[in-house]
Amino acid sequence: MALDAPPTLQGQHVLLCVCGGIAAYKAAELVRRLRDAGADVRVAMTENATRFVGTATFQALSGQPVRTSLWDAQAEASMGHIELARWAQRVLIAPATADMIAKLAHGFADDLITTLCLATDAPLTVAPAMNHRMWAHPATQANVATLRARGVRLLGPMDGPMAEPESGPGRLMEPDDIVAALAQVRA
Numbered sequence: 217m218a219l220d221a222p223p224t225l226q227g228q229h230v231l232l233c234v235c236g237g238i239a240a241y242k243a244a245e246l247v248r249r250l251r252d253a254g255a256d257v258r259v260a261m262t263e264n265a266t267r268f269v270g271t272a273t274f275q276a277l278s279g280q281p282v283r284t285s286l287w288d289a290q291a292e293a294s295m296g297h298i299e300l301a302r303w304a305q306r307v308l309i310a311p312a313t314a315d316m317i318a319k320l321a322h323g324f325a326d327d328l329i330t331t332l333c334l335a336t337d338a339p340l341t342v343a344p345a346m347n348h349r350m351w352a353h354p355a356t357q358a359n360v361a362t363l364r365a366r367g368v369r370l371l372g373p374m375d376g377p378m379a380e381p382e383s384g385p386g387r388l389m390e391p392d393d394i395v396a397a398l399a400q401v402r403a
């Protein structure tokens with residue numbers, strides 16, 4: 217029996233946006249898997265994400281500088297956020313917090329990642345991770361419905377044990393599955 221071909225993102229420019237949730241540590245593995253699949257990866261983090269994982273981890277794994285702020289004087293001398301938004305062929309937000317999903321649904325542009333998401337033509341894929349009650353909250357569900365209606369692809373969240381410890385839908389989809397799903401996105 218022939219094996220399925222592995223997902224490939226060969227030569228694709230993937231902008232990985234990491235938000236401030238416990239699952240931020242899994243985004244480090246995600247960078248590895250994206251690169252294994254052939255992607256050229258750049259990482260942007262929210263300021264809150266840096267409370268969970270340091271920029272050095274993502275810089276080492278992606279082989280690229282990591283941006284965390286819109287107000288980086290050196291990068292913005294050449295409008296770096298617009299360059300990054302144009303560079304991206306796929307934008308992946310993983311993990312996506314409830315906060316980020318709300319901001320995206322309402323078109324905010326008050327930090328680097330929300331601004332990049334408005335400034336790019338690349339398809340947006342969002343992999344949420346949060347407490348299951350945050351996920352089930354009507355506000356979050358309404359925001360998710362808004363994003364879906366706009367053509368944003370949602371991956372997960374998955375059901376299972378959480379860090380709290382509690383159980384329910386809210387876990388980040390496994391990195392391999394995110395990579396496989398991203399490879400299917402038409403860029």
Ligand SMILES: Cc1cc2nc3c(=O)[nH]c(=O)nc-3n(C[C@H](O)[C@H](O)[C@H](O)COP(=O)(O)O)c2cc1C
Binds near residue numbers: 234264314316345
């Ligand atoms: C220990 C800790 C863990 C958190 N985990 C999550 C999480 O998994 N998902 C989530 O949506 N918010 C989580 N939060 C709340 C977010 O950090 C908070 O909403 C923050 O404003 C998100 O910022 P960002 O969206 O700019 O990254 C957590 C907060 C703390 C203190």
